[in-house]
Amino acid sequence: MFNGLIDIIKTMRINDVIDILIIAYVLYRLILVIHKTRAEQLLKGLAVLIVITKVSEWLQLRTVNYILRNAMTVGVIALLIVFQPELRRGLESLGRSGFLGKNFFFFNEEEKDMSEVLGEICDAVQFLSRSKIGALIVLERETGLNELIETGIAMDSKISSELLINTFIPNTPLHDGAVIIRGDRIMAAGCFLPLTDNQNLSSELGTRHRAGIGVTEISDAVAIIVSEETGTISLAQNGRISRHLDAKTLKEVLSSIFEVKDTKKPVWKKWGNKHAD
Numbered sequence: 001m002f003n004g005l006i007d008i009i010k011t012m013r014i015n016d017v018i019d020i021l022i023i024a025y026v027l028y029r030l031i032l033v034i035h036k037t038r039a040e041q042l043l044k045g046l047a048v049l050i051v052i053t054k055v056s057e058w059l060q061l062r063t064v065n066y067i068l069r070n071a072m073t074v075g076v077i078a079l080l081i082v083f084q085p086e087l088r089r090g091l092e093s094l095g096r097s098g099f100l101g102k103n104f105f106f107f108n109e110e111e112k113d114m115s116e117v118l119g120e121i122c123d124a125v126q127f128l129s130r131s132k133i134g135a136l137i138v139l140e141r142e143t144g145l146n147e148l149i150e151t152g153i154a155m156d157s158k159i160s161s162e163l164l165i166n167t168f169i170p171n172t173p174l175h176d177g178a179v180i181i182r183g184d185r186i187m188a189a190g191c192f193l194p195l196t197d198n199q200n201l202s203s204e205l206g207t208r209h210r211a212g213i214g215v216t217e218i219s220d221a222v223a224i225i226v227s228e229e230t231g232t233i234s235l236a237q238n239g240r241i242s243r244h245l246d247a248k249t250l251k252e253v254l255s256s257i258f259e260v261k262d263t264k265k266p267v268w269k270k271w272g273n274k275h276a277d
């Protein structure tokens with residue numbers, strides 16, 4: 001067996017090595033995408049099913065094998081339907097990867113302004129939290145949220161903490177629903193977001209939190225939720241929620257998500273500066 005392995009290695013061409021590296025990289029990215037999502041559990045289940053099918057084939061359990069084989073064919077179609085949001089997110093993340101996107105040559109143009117934007121948002125969130133005013137703020141990233149923006153009242157206004165606070169004042173026309181922010185602009189208020197159907201969430205989380213999580217399942221957006229009941233600040237991303245944040249931690253987490261520390265400069269200028277020190 002060892003000799004066989006050596007023979008294979010000896011006959012390998014450079015193309016075979018590239019082939020293996022590509023597949024290894026794709027698998028690695030796939031594992032990163034599904035890690036700690038419901039797809040991870042399902043793939044484990046699928047692996048068990050494949051093993052049982054192989055064992056039944058080996059033991060010549062024809063009926064069991066027949067049923068399992070057919071179940072797998074239907075299962076693949078079912079998987080595509082059930083995991084449509086994850087597949088969509090995965091393909092989108094492929095499309096916006098630095099290699100193909102503008103980020104390969106330029107650092108995000110909005111990074112500098114984003115620091116100010118995050119400051120305004122966190123100031124507003126702190127006030128809303130202290131005053132126990134419920135709020136749902138969605139920060140758009142690469143995935144366009146036009147469909148959701150259209151469900152609300154168009155604003156297209158430059159962001160400020162005062163405007164954000166005002167939007168969520170109870171019993172005013174815009175306070176219900178979510179505010180969606182694109183760059184430094186509040187695009188719309190009163191937007192309706194899809195609710196998550198995650199069954200594992202705490203029963204304390206009502207529709208505001210579920211809507212905040214839901215939008216991050218179908219896009220790469222980030223949602224900030226302020227509870228009307230407790231004033232608790234939460235942040236949702238990739239279908240997961242972090243609760244009980246304070247305004248300072250929120251700013252730190254958002255800053256790392258939006259990578260605001262780097263200034264906007266082409267890669268070569270940045271490299272030049274680094275080596276001029």
Ligand SMILES: Nc1ncnc2c1ncn2[C@@H]1O[C@H](COP(=O)(O)OP(=O)(O)OP(=O)(O)O)[C@@H](O)[C@H]1O
Pocket residue numbers: 134135136175176177178191192193194195204205206207208209210211226227228229230
């Ligand atoms: N699908 C949705 N999209 C956007 N906003 C929504 C959606 N569903 C509910 N909301 C907002 O959440 C409010 C109701 O919040 P609810 O009390 O059910 O949630 P909660 O998660 O328990 O939040 P809180 O802790 O603030 O009470 C609604 O008045 C509305 O503003």
